[in-house]
Amino acid sequence: MKKKVTLKQMARELDVSISTVSKALRNSKEISEDTRDKVQAFAKLYNYRPNNIALSLKNRKTKTIGIIIPEIVHHFFSKVIRGIELVANKRGYNVIVGLSNESFDKEVINMEMLANGSIDGFILSISKETLQQQDYHHFNETISQGMPIVMFDRVVNEINCDKVIVDDILGSKKAVNKLIETGCKNIAIITTKDYVSVGRLRTQGYLEALEEHKRIPESRLILKVDDKLVSEDHLEVLETEIELLFEQNKDLDGIFAVNELYAIIAMKVARKHNKRIPEDIQVIGFTDGVLSKHATPSLTTVSQHGQKIGEKTAVLLIDKLENEDEEERYQTVIIETELIERESTK
Amino acid sequence: MKKKVTLKQMARELDVSISTVSKALRNSKEISEDTRDKVQAFAKLYNYRPNNIALSLKNRKTKTIGIIIPEIVHHFFSKVIRGIELVANKRGYNVIVGLSNESFDKEVINMEMLANGSIDGFILSISKETLQQQDYHHFNETISQGMPIVMFDRVVNEINCDKVIVDDILGSKKAVNKLIETGCKNIAIITTKDYVSVGRLRTQGYLEALEEHKRIPESRLILKVDDKLVSEDHLEVLETEIELLFEQNKDLDGIFAVNELYAIIAMKVARKHNKRIPEDIQVIGFTDGVLSKHATPSLTTVSQHGQKIGEKTAVLLIDKLENEDEEERYQTVIIETELIERESTK
DNA sequence: ATTCGTAACGAAAACGTTTTCGTGTTAACA
DNA sequence: TGTTAACACGAAAACGTTTTCGTTACGAAT
Numbered sequence: 001m002k003k004k005v006t007l008k009q010m011a012r013e014l015d016v017s018i019s020t021v022s023k024a025l026r027n028s029k030e031i032s033e034d035t036r037d038k039v040q041a042f043a044k045l046y047n048y049r050p051n052n053i054a055l056s057l058k059n060r061k062t063k064t065i066g067i068i069i070p071e072i073v074h075h076f077f078s079k080v081i082r083g084i085e086l087v088a089n090k091r092g093y094n095v096i097v098g099l100s101n102e103s104f105d106k107e108v109i110n111m112e113m114l115a116n117g118s119i120d121g122f123i124l125s126i127s128k129e130t131l132q133q134q135d136y137h138h139f140n141e142t143i144s145q146g147m148p149i150v151m152f153d154r155v156v157n158e159i160n161c162d163k164v165i166v167d168d169i170l171g172s173k174k175a176v177n178k179l180i181e182t183g184c185k186n187i188a189i190i191t192t193k194d195y196v197s198v199g200r201l202r203t204q205g206y207l208e209a210l211e212e213h214k215r216i217p218e219s220r221l222i223l224k225v226d227d228k229l230v231s232e233d234h235l236e237v238l239e240t241e242i243e244l245l246f247e248q249n250k251d252l253d254g255i256f257a258v259n260e261l262y263a264i265i266a267m268k269v270a271r272k273h274n275k276r277i278p279e280d281i282q283v284i285g286f287t288d289g290v291l292s293k294h295a296t297p298s299l300t301t302v303s304q305h306g307q308k309i310g311e312k313t314a315v316l317l318i319d320k321l322e323n324e325d326e327e328e329r330y331q332t333v334i335i336e337t338e339l340i341e342r343e344s345t346k
Numbered sequence: 347m348k349k350k351v352t353l354k355q356m357a358r359e360l361d362v363s364i365s366t367v368s369k370a371l372r373n374s375k376e377i378s379e380d381t382r383d384k385v386q387a388f389a390k391l392y393n394y395r396p397n398n399i400a401l402s403l404k405n406r407k408t409k410t411i412g413i414i415i416p417e418i419v420h421h422f423f424s425k426v427i428r429g430i431e432l433v434a435n436k437r438g439y440n441v442i443v444g445l446s447n448e449s450f451d452k453e454v455i456n457m458e459m460l461a462n463g464s465i466d467g468f469i470l471s472i473s474k475e476t477l478q479q480q481d482y483h484h485f486n487e488t489i490s491q492g493m494p495i496v497m498f499d500r501v502v503n504e505i506n507c508d509k510v511i512v513d514d515i516l517g518s519k520k521a522v523n524k525l526i527e528t529g530c531k532n533i534a535i536i537t538t539k540d541y542v543s544v545g546r547l548r549t550q551g552y553l554e555a556l557e558e559h560k561r562i563p564e565s566r567l568i569l570k571v572d573d574k575l576v577s578e579d580h581l582e583v584l585e586t587e588i589e590l591l592f593e594q595n596k597d598l599d600g601i602f603a604v605n606e607l608y609a610i611i612a613m614k615v616a617r618k619h620n621k622r623i624p625e626d627i628q629v630i631g632f633t634d635g636v637l638s639k640h641a642t643p644s645l646t647t648v649s650q651h652g653q654k655i656g657e658k659t660a661v662l663l664i665d666k667l668e669n670e671d672e673e674e675r676y677q678t679v680i681i682e683t684e685l686i687e688r689e690s691t692k
Numbered sequence: 693a694t695t696c697g698t699a700a701c702g703a704a705a706a707c708g709t710t711t712t713c714g715t716g717t718t719a720a721c722a
Numbered sequence: 723t724g725t726t727a728a729c730a731c732g733a734a735a736a737c738g739t740t741t742t743c744g745t746t747a748c749g750a751a752t
Contacts, residue, residue, distance in 0.1 A: 001492050004462075006738060017702045022740060032700060047487075051463040053408065054738035056399045057707045064442070064464075072431070073424045075636075082418050085445050094459065096410070096442040099431050113440065116350075117397040117708090118410075141393075146347050264640050271642070290421075294610050294637055296617070352708060363732045368710060378730060400708035403737045463738090 005046040014042060056117075064094045065317060066119035068110055070102045070127045070154075075260075075289035076306045077125070080152065083310020084123060091318050093120075104129040108138045120321050121148040123313045126156060128227060132195045134158075150317045152309050154197055155332075162316045163332040164309050168198055171302040171337030172205025173212075175256050175284040178300070178339060180213050182346040184254030184282055188221040188245060190262040196227065202258040202286060220249060225262070235265065242269045255283045260291045263299055267344065283344045297343035309335050351392040360388055402463075410440045411663060412465035414456055416448045416473045416500075421606075421635035422652045423471070426498065429656020430469060437664050439466075450475040454484045466667050467494040469659045472502060474573060478541045480504075496663045498655050500543055501678075508662045509678040510655050514544055517648040517683030518551025519558075521602050521630040524646070524685060526559050528692040530600030530628055534567040534591060536608040542573065548604040548632060566595060571608070581611065588615045601629045606637045609645055613690065629690045643689035655681050 011018045016035065024031045024039035025048070031039075056062045065088055069077045085095050096119060098110035107127045114122070122142065130136070131154065139159050143149055152164040179187050189206045192199030203222070210217050223245050225238060242262075246252060246269055255270075257263035263285030267277055275281045277297055285292055288303035312333055357364045362381065370377045370385035371394070377385075388394075402408045411434050415423045431441050442465060444456035453473045460468070468488065476482070477500065485505045489495055498510040525533050535552045538545030549568070556563050569591050571584060588608075592598060592615055601616075603609035609631030613623055621627045623643055631638055634649035658679055 002490055004491055007740095008738075018739085019703075019741080020701060023701090026740085030700065035700080049458070049462045051403075051738050053399060053402045053463040054707090055740085057403050057709095057737090058739050058741095060707070062399065072428050073421065075419065078419045078424050081443070082445065085418070085443070089444075089456075094442055094444070094464065096440055097427070097431065098435075098440070099428065110435075112395070116395040117399040118440065144348055145350055261640070268640075268642065290635075290637055291640055294607070294614075295640070296614065296642055353710095354708075364709085365711080365733075366731060369731090372710085376730065381730080397708050400737090401710085403707090403739095404709050404711095406737070 004051070005043075005048050006051070007048075010039070010042055010046070010048065014039060061321075062118060062120050063092055064096055064119045065314065066096050066098065066111075066114040066122045066124075068098045068100055068107060068114075068122060068124040070100050070125060072097070072099055075291075076153075076287050076304065079306030080125075080310035080313070083307035083312075084314045085310075086307075087311050087314040088318070091314075093314075093318060100127040100130075102127045102129055104133055104135065111138055111142060115142050115145070115147060119147075121150070121317045123150045123152065123317055125152050126154040128154075128196060131156070131197065148317060148320045150313045150320075152313050153304075156197065160330055162313075162320065162330050164312045164316065165332065165334055166198075166304040166309070166337055167334050168201035168337075169205035169208065171286065171304070171339075172202040172256065172258075173209040174337065174339045175286070175300075175302050176206050176209035177213075178341075178345060179254040179256065179282055179284060180209070180215075182278075182282060186221060186249060186251045187254035187256060188223065188249065188252055190223045190225065190242065190245070190255065190257040190266060192227055192258060193224055199224075199258055206256055221245075221252075235261075238262070239265055239269065242266055243272075246270070246273050253281050255281065257283070257285050260285045260287045260289045260299070260301065263301070263344075264291050264295055267295065267297075267299070277344050278346050282346060284339075288340055292340075292342070295344075300342045300345040301340050303338045303340050305335055305338070350397070351389075351394050352397070353394075356385070356388055356392070356394065360385060407667075408464060408466050409438055410442055410465045411660065412442050412444065412457075412460040412468045412470075414444045414446055414453060414460075414468060414470040416446050416471060418443070418445055421637075422499075422633050422650065425652030426471075426656035426659070429653035429658075430660045431656075432653075433657050433660040434664070437660075439660075439664060446473040446476075448473045448475055450479055450481065457484055457488060461488050461491070461493060465493075467496070467663045469496045469498065469656075469663055471498050472500040474500075474542060477502070477543065494663060494666045496659045496666075498659050499650075502543065506676055508659075508666065508676050510659045510662065511678065511680055512544075512650040512655070512683055513680050514547035514683075515551040515554065517632065517650070517685075518548040518602065518604075519555040520683065520685045521632070521646075521648050522552050522555035523559075524687075524691060525600040525602065525628055525630060526555065526561075528624075528628060532567060532595060532597045533600035533602060534569065534595065534598055536569045536571065536588065536591070536601065536603040536612060538573055538604060539570055545570075545604055552602055567598075581607075584608070585611055585615065588612055589618075592616070592619050599627050601627065603629070603631050606631045606633045606635045606645070606647065609647070609690075610637050610641055613641065613643075613645070623690050624692050628692060630685075634686055638686075638688070641690075646688045646691040647686050649684045649686050651681055651684070 007018050007021050011021045021039050024036045088095050100107035149161040155163045191203045194200045207217050255266045257266055263283050267283050270281050285299050285301040288301050292299035292301040353364050353367050357367045367385050370382045434441050446453035495507040501509045537549045540546045553563050601612045603612055609629050613629050616627050631645050631647040634647050638645035638647040
């Protein structure tokens with residue numbers, strides 16, 4: 001077991017001072033060529049690598065980014081992480097991940113755990129519970145301590161920081177427009193309760209699209225699902241609600257779902273009701289995950305480009321970290337959505 | 347902007363020494379009740395939190411675990427991460443994630459980046475490229491530096507460390523047995539090239555199951571897909587190969603695929619050939635992901651319990667970290683698979 | 693012979709902790 | 723009055739770096 005070698009040990013072996021070793025390794029011209037070569041050879045031999053922790057302490061920078069997300073077993077979030085990791089790595093940063101599991105407390109604890117020196121800045125997406133309680137003190141505190149935050153997807157206006165979001169409204173409008181243009185007369189939306197910002201915005205897009213086509217939104221066609229009743233393991237509730245939607249609206253011929261899962265279940269229910277997709281009823285989802293791509297029929301969907309979102313958040317954060325002098329201007333970047341047409345629409 | 351307060355600053359304000367502040371906060375009885383209260387009140391007021399980096403340097407422990415995985419946009423791996431994070435957090439550890447993206451170089455670079463003090467130990471799954479090149483020097487080096495490694499899923503015998511794997515062989519046998527028992531006569535396997543250990547083992551399970559039922563494996567029923575030709579974006583190749591399998595084996599009535607995606611595509615091809623599932627042909631996959639659950643028909647699959655794997659790796663690693671004295675015994679834990687029966691089998 | 697400049701190196705501080713080992717004060721005791 | 727013990731606190735080292743600021747020694751210039 002060869003323990004890691006330190007400057008001090010090398011200095012002792014070579015019978016020079018620590019400073020000399022350090023300078024020699026960094027090619028300082030204070031050091032003679034002779035000693036420089038000697039030291040560097042020795043360092044290579046013992047495979048010396050500077051200790052990151054010591055460097056972090058000295059520089060007051062960790063070169064590490066903290067990510068807090070509600071959930072990792074999720075196509076969108078993992079794509080975002082991939083994007084973050086990609087640019088972080090390219091720029092010499094590491095990525096440390098904390099999961100809030102949609103809980104306010106875990107979000108707070110995780111952030112406190114990381115904020116005490118472990119990282120240089122945060123990238124996060126707010127947990128549902130936090131959004132519901134509207135308690136954002138932990139964000140404000142970390143920001144006021146000089147630690148930058150970049151939020152994505154689930155953001156909130158009250159906090160002053162950089163944000164990367166998707167054009168939820170426009171994306172939804174694209175989807176609903178597509179349904180309208182291909183002849184749908186009665187388009188339902190399956191969405192979430194309004195405290196989830198993306199749910200609210202996508203609903204808004206749906207409404208706006210209808211209105212722009214002089215159609216009057218009908219509440220019988222709007223299904224707001226309560227997230228708390230629909231965990232991954234209790235999809236029956238969701239399915240029942242969608243069943244109800246179908247039964248109460250026999251004339252249904254278009255569905256816009258604010259996420260992939262809702263759309264898939266909707267297709268399942270449609271099949272049960274002997275409706276052909278896309279001939280009798282068309283379906284569009286949001287978020288381009290594996291389900292959409294590999295479902296049968298494959299699902300037309302609004303892609304949010306998770307990886308691109310991740311890349312952008314990382315760029316924003318690192319830029320901010322490396323230009324501390326910069327003026328305190330915060331930007332909100334919008335990543336354009338794209339309607340990916342597949343078999344579930346005409 | 348209230349910067350984080352340090353012991354030194356508090357000491358100056360309170361006109362005592364740094365040591366006194368430190369001791370007062372840790373309730374040392376060297377300190378009088380008066381000063382202790384005074385210091386603690388002050389600390390609470392200024393929301394003092396010890397700096398993690400300084401602690402890490404002092405204790406030579408970071409309380410951080412490094413995870414290196416080939417890919418994060420993947421149901422299995424993200425479930426493992428969730429498991430790791432769960433127990434790590436419970437035991438006061440953080441989790442830092444590096445992605446190898448199936449590349450040998452990135453794996454090496456990422457590990458070197460983290461091994462220099464940033465973390466206390468590794469949890470990893472080997473990249474395909476590394477498995478192919480069979481170059482494991484980076485693992486051996488980190489281990490010989492006293493940094494423990496726990497490997498999962500894609501492991502390799504040559505390395506001496508704790509391992510958590512799935513009973514791939516047994517799991518496959520369960521699947522194939524199920525097919526045999528429900529009447530399949532000609533069971534094909536869709537698997538990977540042999541250098542991917544899990545592919546090899548699952549193929550072995552398939553062969554053993556057949557032999558135990560006195561059946562002779564036929565090479566025409568064994569499709570080994572070259573991973574390099576099948577990225578997420580080039581599924582056509584995969585589909586074509588499976589098409590071929592179907593056309594060359596008209597009598598096909600059972601398929602065992604070593605992952606979810608292969609199984610889903612196989613079902614798609616089966617439908618194209620007008621075979622009913624499960625009446626005409628049954629399909630079983632491996633890895634219980636979101637695709638299996640929500641496919642139509644939903645897919646019978648061998649679940650590997652990714653989260654449980656993650657939890658176990660974390661327990662093994664942290665136990666090792668916290669009992670350094672322990673003898674150098676390495677264990678290989680096998681997490682049992684489970685056959686989850688759904689609609690794609692009888 | 694004195695001054696100066698420079699090359700080559702070392703000492704020490706700093707980052708923020710914890711902990712060991714003094715040290716001074718006070719009260720108790722002989 | 724002198725000794726001792728307890729109490730309350732401070733100084734300093736240590737973790738591993740980097741960097742500033744000396745400090746030598748020596749050759750060149752005056």
